[in-house]
Amino acid sequence: MPLPRRDAWLTAERVERTTCDCSLCVKKNAVMTKVPEDALEVLQGEDLLALYEWNTHRAKHYFCRRCGIYVFHRKRAALDHFRVNVFCLDDFDPETLPLRETEGANMTVVDPKPRAEWPGPRTPGVSG
Structure with a gap:
């Protein structure tokens, strides 16, 4: 299988697409690909981002x-x-990547058994 195309603003290889069933992602119909922080650079239009x-x-x-x-x-x-909207990638066919569904609807702010890599809050009432 050939490596996925790289864009000037996104220098990470794309491995998979993900969806999430939380209310925000469902409403915006998000299909994302994960990239390391240093692989995403906003080249223009940063002032237009909300x-x-x-x-x-x-x-x-x-x-x-x-x-x-x-x-x-x-x-x-x-x-x-970062998770990047695959439909914002020019000349890229999202169907070339496998799709993984993730659960977000039942994700809580506080997890009784958080993984070490999760930097979020650890106790009720304490936000990160």
Whole structure:
């Protein structure tokens, strides 16, 4: 299988597509690909990005102020990675990557058995 194409602004190889069943992702019909933080560079239009945050304000969701397209986000549980909307990648066929469904609808702010790599809150009432 050939390696997925690289874009000037996204220098990571794409391994898979992911979906999430949380209310935000379902409503925006998000299909994302994960990239390391240093593999994403906004080359132009950064001033047009709008930021959406809620709850602990750890997750950062970016939209275009001009057209409303959901571009990318930083998850609260993986602060060293971004998830990029695969439909924002020019000349890229998302169907070339396998799709993995993830569960977000039942994700809580506090996990009784958090993984070490999750930097989120550890006790009720303490936000990150």
